[in-house]
Amino acid sequence: MNRIVIVDGNSLINRAFFAMSELKTSKGVYTGGALGLTTMIFGLMDEFEPDYFCVAFDMKGPTFRHKTYDQYKGTRKGMPNELAMQMPIVKAILDALKIPRVELQGYEADDLIGTIAHYFADQNIEAHVITGDKDALQLVRENIHVHITKKGITQLKEYKNEDIIEELGVDADHVIDYKGLSGDSADNIPGIPSVGPKTAAKLLAEFGTVENLIQNVEQVSNKRWKNLVIDFADQAMLSKKLATIMINVPVELETDMFKLTDPDMEAAIHLFRQYEMNGLLNRLKVKTEVVEQKTEVERIDVDALIKLIEFEKAFSFKIIYNKVDLRHDDLICAAFKVKDQICIIDNMVDFEKLVPLFEDEKMHKSGFDLKNEYLFLMQKGIDLKGVKFDGYIAAYLLEPSRRSYDLSELVFEQATVKIASEEEVLGKGAKKKTPDQLEQEVLYQYVQGMVMGIDILADKFDDKLEANQFKKLFETVEVPLVKILSDIEFTGFNIDVSEIDHIDELLTGQITEIEKEIYEQAGETFNINSPKQLAVILFEKLGLPPLKKTKTGYSTSHDILEKLASKHAIVAEIIEYRTYTKLKSTYIDGLRAAINPVTGRVHTSLNQTIAVTGRLSSTEPNLQNIPIRLPMGRKIRKFFIPDEGCILLGADYSQIELRVLAHLSKDPALLEAFTQNIDIHTKTASQVFGVETSEVTSLQRSHAKEVNFGIVYGMGDFGLGESLGITRKEAKTYIENYFKSYPNVQGFMDSVIESCKEKGYVETLLGRRRDIADISNSNFMLRSAAERTARNTPIQGSAADIIKIAMIKVFNRLEAEQLKSKLILQVHDELILNVPLDELEQVKVLLKESMESAYELLVPLNVDMNTGASWYDAK
DNA sequence: TCAACAACTC
DNA sequence: GATTAGAGTTGTTGAA
Numbered sequence: 052m053n054r055i056v057i058v059d060g061n062s063l064i065n066r067a068f069f070a071m072s073e074l075k076t077s078k079g080v081y082t083g084g085a086l087g088l089t090t091m092i093f094g095l096m097d098e099f100e101p102d103y104f105c106v107a108f109d110m111k112g113p114t115f116r117h118k119t120y121d122q123y124k125g126t127r128k129g130m131p132n133e134l135a136m137q138m139p140i141v142k143a144i145l146d147a148l149k150i151p152r153v154e155l156q157g158y159e160a161d162d163l164i165g166t167i168a169h170y171f172a173d174q175n176i177e178a179h180v181i182t183g184d185k186d187a188l189q190l191v192r193e194n195i196h197v198h199i200t201k202k203g204i205t206q207l208k209e210y211k212n213e214d215i216i217e218e219l220g221v222d223a224d225h226v227i228d229y230k231g232l233s234g235d236s237a238d239n240i241p242g243i244p245s246v247g248p249k250t251a252a253k254l255l256a257e258f259g260t261v262e263n264l265i266q267n268v269e270q271v272s273n274k275r276w277k278n279l280v281i282d283f284a285d286q287a288m289l290s291k292k293l294a295t296i297m298i299n300v301p302v303e304l305e306t307d308m309f310k311l312t313d314p315d316m317e318a319a320i321h322l323f324r325q326y327e328m329n330g331l332l333n334r335l336k337v338k339t340e341v342v343e344q345k346t347e348v349e350r351i352d353v354d355a356l357i358k359l360i361e362f363e364k365a366f367s368f369k370i371i372y373n374k375v376d377l378r379h380d381d382l383i384c385a386a387f388k389v390k391d392q393i394c395i396i397d398n399m400v401d402f403e404k405l406v407p408l409f410e411d412e413k414m415h416k417s418g419f420d421l422k423n424e425y426l427f428l429m430q431k432g433i434d435l436k437g438v439k440f441d442g443y444i445a446a447y448l449l450e451p452s453r454r455s456y457d458l459s460e461l462v463f464e465q466a467t468v469k470i471a472s473e474e475e476v477l478g479k480g481a482k483k484k485t486p487d488q489l490e491q492e493v494l495y496q497y498v499q500g501m502v503m504g505i506d507i508l509a510d511k512f513d514d515k516l517e518a519n520q521f522k523k524l525f526e527t528v529e530v531p532l533v534k535i536l537s538d539i540e541f542t543g544f545n546i547d548v549s550e551i552d553h554i555d556e557l558l559t560g561q562i563t564e565i566e567k568e569i570y571e572q573a574g575e576t577f578n579i580n581s582p583k584q585l586a587v588i589l590f591e592k593l594g595l596p597p598l599k600k601t602k603t604g605y606s607t608s609h610d611i612l613e614k615l616a617s618k619h620a621i622v623a624e625i626i627e628y629r630t631y632t633k634l635k636s637t638y639i640d641g642l643r644a645a646i647n648p649v650t651g652r653v654h655t656s657l658n659q660t661i662a663v664t665g666r667l668s669s670t671e672p673n674l675q676n677i678p679i680r681l682p683m684g685r686k687i688r689k690f691f692i693p694d695e696g697c698i699l700l701g702a703d704y705s706q707i708e709l710r711v712l713a714h715l716s717k718d719p720a721l722l723e724a725f726t727q728n729i730d731i732h733t734k735t736a737s738q739v740f741g742v743e744t745s746e747v748t749s750l751q752r753s754h755a756k757e758v759n760f761g762i763v764y765g766m767g768d769f770g771l772g773e774s775l776g777i778t779r780k781e782a783k784t785y786i787e788n789y790f791k792s793y794p795n796v797q798g799f800m801d802s803v804i805e806s807c808k809e810k811g812y813v814e815t816l817l818g819r820r821r822d823i824a825d826i827s828n829s830n831f832m833l834r835s836a837a838e839r840t841a842r843n844t845p846i847q848g849s850a851a852d853i854i855k856i857a858m859i860k861v862f863n864r865l866e867a868e869q870l871k872s873k874l875i876l877q878v879h880d881e882l883i884l885n886v887p888l889d890e891l892e893q894v895k896v897l898l899k900e901s902m903e904s905a906y907e908l909l910v911p912l913n914v915d916m917n918t919g920a921s922w923y924d925a926k
Numbered sequence: 927t928c929a930a931c932a933a934c935t936c
Numbered sequence: 937g938a939t940t941a942g943a944g945t946t947g948t949t950g951a952a
Contacts, residue, residue, distance in 0.1 A: 601930080
């Protein structure tokens with residue numbers, strides 16, 4: 052027999068919420084109710100294995116019951132705000148899971164449940180009603196089963212007719228009469244005063260219904276009851292009416308509306324991740340019927356593979372290798388897929404046979420995270436060309452805020468196909484294996500699954516890139532960039548180790564000295580690196596005033612210490628200690644550890660899929676945060692040197708973000724300033740402070756600089772005041788003056804937010820997108836943060852777009868002009884090249900031209916260049 | 927192993 | 937009325 056499960060959504064989410072009212076995501080969004088209800092629904096799926104499903108909700112606004120009796124549910128408090136905010140979440144989850152839900156203006160969930168239950172029961176489909184509200188017991192009949200939650204929401208009890216009789220003393224058909232007499236305080240249904248459950252049951256046992264009781268009231272033997280019934284006859288009738296669940300709500304019903312279908316995995320996974328519901332995430336994967344990876348694909352040998360590729364002119368591939376030192380990495384195995392044929396190669400002899408195909412631009416390649424492949428092939432002297440698709444990059448463009456882009460996960464989301472994941476095959480954490488420790492068949496299945504996954508992604512993502520107009524960005528910027536980032540990583544940055552040793556000695560001596568002085572002044576030794584221990588010394592032992600709290604204690608951050616510096620000499624020592632130990636641990640020890648023993652260079656990894664705005668990020672080591680601001684830290688840059696016979700050439704965009712802002716906002720004053728190449732900070736100072744440009748003091752200029760940056764980041768008067776050490780009121784005037792001077796900037800910012808509210812995302816010059824979910828959130832804090840993100844992302848992201856184009860231009864021209872100069876680093880608005888001395892003049896021209904012509908804005912792009920025998924000198 | 931804090935960059 | 941600067945990486949501490 053077919054089955055439908057009908058859930059009272061409001062009733063259950065309420066119970067779930069009170070059971071887990073404290074549950075929040077890391078961002079502070081309450082999720083207990085949504086999580087509880089969804090968990091319960093998963094449980095119901097398992098328990099009942101229904102063919103149909105329905106979750107009914109109440110709707111805001113009066114129902115016919117309120118019109119009948121204006122005090123109906125009059126004693127109820129509204130839903131707590133923390134729960135109300137979860138309603139959209141739970142509805143989104145249900146929609147993603149393709150679980151039908153209903154709500155109707157003017158009716159309660161109960162009425163929809165009654166109507167739907169009868170509709171199905173009449174068709175001989177077993178209806179199971181799940182609710183926490185015993186009112187629903189009146190629905191019990193043939194084919195309608197009612198299950199009431201008990202103790203929270205973890206257990207259900209089915210009430211059959213005999214159970215109802217036992218508990219209420221009346222059968223299902225007379226529950227409404229029972230309520231009519233005894234009332235219901237929860238819903239503020241009056242009933243007859245003084246008539247409780249026992250009396251009601253007794254009266255109904257004799258008279259059957261409220262109507263019958265009233266008609267035959269003279270036969271009531273108890274005089275008190277008789278008078279009550281006479282006095283409150285109307286009220287009893289009204290109460291019965293209120294307690295009656297409608298079974299004929301005017302809605303169009305069709306059985307198929309409630310049929311369960313496959314969930315939208317992508318949407319569901321996205322939601323569960325967004326709301327940090329990991330249990331549900333795992334459950335979803337387990338519950339979904341997966342298409343197991345075909346193990347019976349045809350495996351062909353290398354010669355057949357070559358013939359096939361030459362015919363099809365396209366293949367997908369994945370190379371697994373042992374990472375040694377970027378110069379002697381070992382092939383473990385590689386899989387190639389053309390149509391439905393797969394070839395697995397595990398020796399370099401066969402592998403070498405493919406070199407002409409790798410290097411042939413006309414042979415189109417697809418892969419996943421191809422930086423990996425480029426780095427291997429470069430070591431073998433193979434120049435990979437003709438890359439058309441990288442699933443890793445495609446996934447990033449489609450969803451740049453994802454935490455990770457695991458191939459098996461993406462494949463599962465896109466096609467519910469299960470391939471072996473890295474974690475399953477290699478494990479994780481300390482016990483993680485290297486691929487060469489795998490048994491051959493496990494390894495082959497793994498790599499074979501990967502190429503199959505790559506083809507699945509190529510198929511699915513291609514349409515999605517097209518649909519979102521990402522094709523151009525993908526093909527002309529992001530995919531070509533993969534090779535360039537690989538090349539930068541492969542080349543590396545030369546390091547002067549003796550210089551590191553020199554600075555190390557200096558620093559280590561200083562640190563020991565400062566340490567001693569700190570201990571002396573504190574009167575004891577302690578761990579200065581521990582904010583907790585430091586706070587005890589400063590705020591308890593030395594009695595300094597704690598100015599700011601953190602989650603776990605008192606703040607000892609730099610700006611707080613600065614404010615305390617005048618109160619005790621130890622504070623300045625601590626600031627100094629922090630500066631030096633930071634340099635030592637991160638930039639001396641950290642950098643030394645990152646030097647490749649074979650090349651003697653550092654090979655930073657420039658990651659293309661980390662930053663949501665489209666910027667690159669740099670790791671192992673991070674070369675994008677090498678000190679520059681303070682003289683001592685700046686010395687670190689002396690470690691970075693050109694190769695023998697070469698010089699470093701650095702080029703940075705001048706004010707690229709503010710120029711982008713000028714372009715996007717079309718603000719006349721900004722446009723004019725940049726077109727005429729006026730110093731923008733001086734110009735802003737003259738506007739904000741109302742003085743002639745020639746009269747602007749250096750303090751005014753530096754304040755104006757803060758204002759300019761602050762605008763880009765969406766800073767408020769509080770933040771600006773804080774950072775300039777001025778009052779909030781003054782800061783407010785600055786900002787107001789700024790917007791008066793550049794009137795279109797305000798309008799632009801407003802229009803970005805408006806369009807974000809409409810579309811749910813913002814975009815950059817090249818159409819790169821970022822979804823911003825909280826832009827319409829009712830939580831002030833979340834919404835404000837979202838607005839700042841929305842304002843900043845088009846600016847930061849467009850600047851990132853521009854320099855990416857510049858990198859491609861530079862790289863291609865260096866190659867076309869057969870120069871030995873190499874791009875070796877990008878730092879957001881700056882490119883660094885290693886240039887043989889005899890190429891310097893040519894490369895300077897090439898670099899400036901390429902960068903300045905990368906993208907045509909309404910204002911010119913200006914590039915400043917410097918050369919030097921170290922990064923320190925190239926300033 | 928992970929969160930919190932602090933410090934460095936554009 | 938709230939809160940308070942966008943995007944990153946790394947190292948250290950201290951609790952689980």
